[in-house]
Amino acid sequence: MKRLVITGMVLFAQLAAAPVFAGNCSEPTPFTEIPSGASATREQMLAAQRAMKAYDIAVKAFSDCLKDAGDTSNRANVAIDKLEHMAQRFNVELHAFKERNGAS
Numbered sequence: 484m485k486r487l488v489i490t491g492m493v494l495f496a497q498l499a500a501a502p503v504f505a506g507n508c509s510e511p512t513p514f515t516e517i518p519s520g521a522s523a524t525r526e527q528m529l530a531a532q533r534a535m536k537a538y539d540i541a542v543k544a545f546s547d548c549l550k551d552a553g554d555t556s557n558r559a560n561v562a563i564d565k566l567e568h569m570a571q572r573f574n575v576e577l578h579a580f581k582e583r584n585g586a587s
Contacts (some may be wrong), residue, residue: 507548507552508545508548508549508552508554508558509545510545510558510562511538511541511542511544511545511562513538513565513566513569514531514534514535514538514569516531516534517531517569517572517573517576518531518576519576519579520575520576520577520578520579520580520581520582520583521579521580521583523576523580525584528576528577528580531573531576532573532577535569535570535573538566538569539566539570542562542563542565542566545558545559545562546559546562546563
């Protein structure tokens with residue numbers, strides 16, 4: 484019986500602490516500097532590509548943090564939606580850059 488009470492207390496403490504731990508998960512700030520493919524230099528496009536990759540890694544870490552903390556809110560999905568929107572914008576500009584430079 485004593486073991487059951489202790490187990491129950493531990494489970495309750497874990498459930499109560501989950502939102503606190505989820506509060507320690509920092510949502511990454513999306514970068515907004517996607518260069519225009521019509522006028523960007525190769526260096527600018529490469530820098531944007533590196534920023535996209537870093538943002539992707541940060542969103543994954545944020546999502547994993549929330550999952551590990553037991554967060555059942557919509558925060559991870561919102562961050563993933565932002566990432567997907569940024570990736571779509573980047574891909575449009577990358578396509579324009581490649582067309583302009585003869586590399587489809």
